[in-house]
Amino acid sequence: MNRYWAEGIHVEPTWDHHGDESWFGDRMVRVAGHLFPPRFRIFMKCDASQVEMCIALQVDQGGFIEQENGTTVHGVSSDQQKDQVRAAARKLALPLALAMIPFGAARETETGWEWVAAAWSPPAARKVGEHLAGAQLLLLKELRRRTGAKWWDIYLPRIEETAFIVACAPSEKSTRAVIVEDVCPRTCVSRTQAYLDLHAARELGLIPPARCDSAGNPLR
Numbered sequence: 643m644n645r646y647w648a649e650g651i652h653v654e655p656t657w658d659h660h661g662d663e664s665w666f667g668d669r670m671v672r673v674a675g676h677l678f679p680p681r682f683r684i685f686m687k688c689d690a691s692q693v694e695m696c697i698a699l700q701v702d703q704g705g706f707i708e709q710e711n712g713t714t715v716h717g718v719s720s721d722q723q724k725d726q727v728r729a730a731a732r733k734l735a736l737p738l739a740l741a742m743i744p745f746g747a748a749r750e751t752e753t754g755w756e757w758v759a760a761a762w763s764p765p766a767a768r769k770v771g772e773h774l775a776g777a778q779l780l781l782l783k784e785l786r787r788r789t790g791a792k793w794w795d796i797y798l799p800r801i802e803e804t805a806f807i808v809a810c811a812p813s814e815k816s817t818r819a820v821i822v823e824d825v826c827p828r829t830c831v832s833r834t835q836a837y838l839d840l841h842a843a844r845e846l847g848l849i850p851p852a853r854c855d856s857a858g859n860p861l862r
Contacts, residue, residue: 645690646688646693646727646730646731647727647730647734647735648688648690648691649689649690650689650690650766651686651689651735651738651763652686652688652689652761652763653684653685653742653762653763653764654684655682655683655684655685655747655748655759655760655761656682656683656685656696657757662681662698665679665681666679666755666756667753667754668681668754669750669754669755670755671701673704673706673785674704674785674788674842676743677744677748677750678701678740678743678748679701679748679755680700681698681699681701681709682699683696683697683698683699684697684739686735691717692717693716693717693718693727694715694716694717695716695727695728696713697712697713697728698712699712703798703846704788704798704801704842704846705789705794705798706736706785706789708728713728715727715728733786733790734786737785737789738765738782739764740789741764741774741778741781741785742759746758746759747759770782800831801839801846801848802843802848803828803829804829804836804840804843805840805843805846805848805849807824807825807828807829808820808840808843808849809849817840821836821837821840825840
């Protein structure tokens with residue numbers, strides 16, 4: 643996480659930022675199989691570097707984007723350093739902060755969602771494997787993809803191509819055959835990754851209903 647986001651990361655959600663009131667009436671959305679608020683704001687600071695960042699995020703096509711003029715950085719002086727702080731956060735500090743949200747930091751309500759935790763402290767980078775449970779560790783790995791530029795430049799286009807291939811396949815052809823014979827050769831990924839892309843496409847609403855079971859899962 644480089645020198646800006648070393649050990650001692652502290653995260654606080656925001657409740658009272660002016661203009662955010664309507665966000666709490668949004669319905670939570672699924673990202674990598676877990677529920678997240680579609681719009682939210684968190685405050686992050688690092689005890690080691692004394693860097694602070696308040697960031698407003700929005701879920702967009704399964705990834706997390708910064709809202710326009712929604713990020714402020716303190717603890718460094720130049721604009722270049724502020725950009726470096728933001729970029730460094732996306733490598734691990736921000737995914738670590740986000741990985742806590744579905745596991746007790748926020749929850750659904752009848753009218754939308756609410757923060758539950760007043761604050762949380764993600765584990766140090768070198769101790770992630772020791773402190774995160776299996777499901778949370780898997781989510782962290784996926785969030786590292788979904789907070790980076792490659793999500794929109796590489797991963798999402800590949801997921802969309804997978805969905806297109808499946809949608810255009812003959813109805814009599816099994817989804818497994820489509821994956822093995824069509825998706826893998828055209829997207830240059832393994833069968834396991836192709837199925838992961840297929841599930842991501844379902845989550846994003848890209849898989850045609852005819853290729854899903856009654857629960858919305860891609861047929862194999």
